[in-house]
Amino acid sequence: MSEPKVKVKRVLFFDSGVGGLSILREVEKLNPEIESYYLFDNECFPYGNKSDVFIIKRVRELLSEALSKFELSAVVIACNTASTIVLNVLREFMKIPVVGVVPAIKPAAQISKNKIIGLLATPGTISREYTKNLIRDFASDCEVIKIGDANLAVIAENRLSTGHVHSESIAKIIRPFTQIPPDERPDTVVLGCTHYPFVKDVLQTLMPGVNLIDSGEAIGRRVKDVIANLPFLEVDKKNNKAMYTGILTSYEERLNMVRSFGFNDLEKF
Numbered sequence: 636m637s638e639p640k641v642k643v644k645r646v647l648f649f650d651s652g653v654g655g656l657s658i659l660r661e662v663e664k665l666n667p668e669i670e671s672y673y674l675f676d677n678e679c680f681p682y683g684n685k686s687d688v689f690i691i692k693r694v695r696e697l698l699s700e701a702l703s704k705f706e707l708s709a710v711v712i713a714c715n716t717a718s719t720i721v722l723n724v725l726r727e728f729m730k731i732p733v734v735g736v737v738p739a740i741k742p743a744a745q746i747s748k749n750k751i752i753g754l755l756a757t758p759g760t761i762s763r764e765y766t767k768n769l770i771r772d773f774a775s776d777c778e779v780i781k782i783g784d785a786n787l788a789v790i791a792e793n794r795l796s797t798g799h800v801h802s803e804s805i806a807k808i809i810r811p812f813t814q815i816p817p818d819e820r821p822d823t824v825v826l827g828c829t830h831y832p833f834v835k836d837v838l839q840t841l842m843p844g845v846n847l848i849d850s851g852e853a854i855g856r857r858v859k860d861v862i863a864n865l866p867f868l869e870v871d872k873k874n875n876k877a878m879y880t881g882i883l884t885s886y887e888e889r890l891n892m893v894r895s896f897g898f899n900d901l902e903k904f
Contacts, residue, residue, distance in 0.1 A: 642867035643670035644708040646858065647701055649694070650675050651682040652792045653889070654830025655713025656896050658736055661851030662711065662858045663897075669708075669862070671875045673893070674701060674904055678881025680792070682716040683757025683785040683828070690759075694721045697880070697904075698729070707731055708865050711858060715828050715850075716757050719765040732861040738766055738827035739848045744774035746846060747823040751778045753812050753845075755838075756827025758783035766827075780821055784808045791830035796888045802837050809841060823848060878904040 646669045648659045653675055663671060676682075676697060682690055694717050698710065709732040712718045712725070718735030725733045738760065743752050752774060760766055761783035770779050787808050794800040806813075812821060823846040826832060832849050839847060877898040883889055890901045 638871065640869040640871065641873055642668070643870055643873055644668055644862050644865055645670045645672060645706065645868055646709045646711060646862070647672040647674060647698075647705065647707050648711045648713045649698065649701075649717070650712075650714040650829060651717070652677065652680040652788065652830065653795050653892065654788060654791060654828060654833065655711075656795070656893075657829050657832040657849070658711060658713040658851050658854050659896065661855040665852075665855035665859050666862065668867075669858075670868075670870065670873050671897070672701075672705060672707070673875075673877045673896075673898065675879050676881075677879040677883060681757070681785060681788050682714060683759050683788060685716075685759070687720050687759075687763075690717055691721050691724055695724060695728075698725060700904075702729065706868060708868065709734065709858065709862050711854065712736060713829050713854075716759045719760055719763045732865075734854060734857050734861060736829055736850050736854055738769060738825050739850045739853065740766075740769040740779075740825060741773035742853070743823045743825045743846075743848045744777050746848075747777060747821075749818075749822045750776060751780065751819065751821045753821035753824035754779055754781045754827055755787070755809065755824055755831065756781070756783060757785055757788065760827050780812065782809060782811050787834070788828050788830040791833045795833050795892050796885055800834060800837055802841070805834060805837050806841050809838065812842060820845075822846065825849075875899070877901045880904050
């Protein structure tokens with residue numbers, strides 16, 4: 636007698652690296668019925684220092700290929716840098732829901748008491764019109780102090796793979812927040828990259844008493860909404876799948892890391 640089929644909704648999470656696993660973790664908490672596929676563009680990591688034209692072309696090509704390979708219910712662009720520029724492009728050709736991750740400016744503005752907000756993100760995310768519009772629309776009554784850095788994502792990526800973190804390097808990156816007089820510092824800092832929650836404990840130690848805001852839980856709720864009325868897929872068993880592009884120089888480290896997020900294997904895309 637054959638085993639009964641399992642009903643799932645299959646969601647593909649995409650990021651340049653493994654930072655998007657912070658989003659996946661929060662989405663899975665609120666959506667236990669999903670089967671998670673995770674694709675990271677290791678070959679072109681990090682995206683924070685790439686041009687808009689390059690990112691649009693690259694993400695479109697990879698997700699077009701993913702759509703042709705897999706039956707997907709929805710896609711989450713678990714990368715702030717990519718989300719700020721590719722969402723509209725993807726929604727034009729993808730016939731399934733696409734959820735993006737953008738800096739949590741709105742909730743930060745709502746909870747800040749001194750109306751001074753920090754935005755910690757990649758240079759690309761800091762400079763894009765999308766981010767400027769978020770600040771204009773939701774934080775016009777706040778002073779927003781921005782730090783655009785391409786290395787913090789790399790530090791977080793390395794910590795996930797190796798367990799080691801360079802606190803001194805992080806302290807140097809956030810110095811524009813910590814070196815200003817206490818009454819002029821942000822009381823709330825937006826973590827504008829999905830990698831940053833993986834060094835949140837270090838950031839909190841370096842900025843005690845500061846509210847650190849990321850987008851994970853909000854994206855979990857958004858995914859719950861967009862997949863609510865989608866049909867279930869029937870599979871033999873739930874099989875979360877992790878995939879990468881390019882060449883992994885530390886495959887065993889990455890394999891052990893994705894296993895800690897519920898994946899059995901790590902395969903080349």
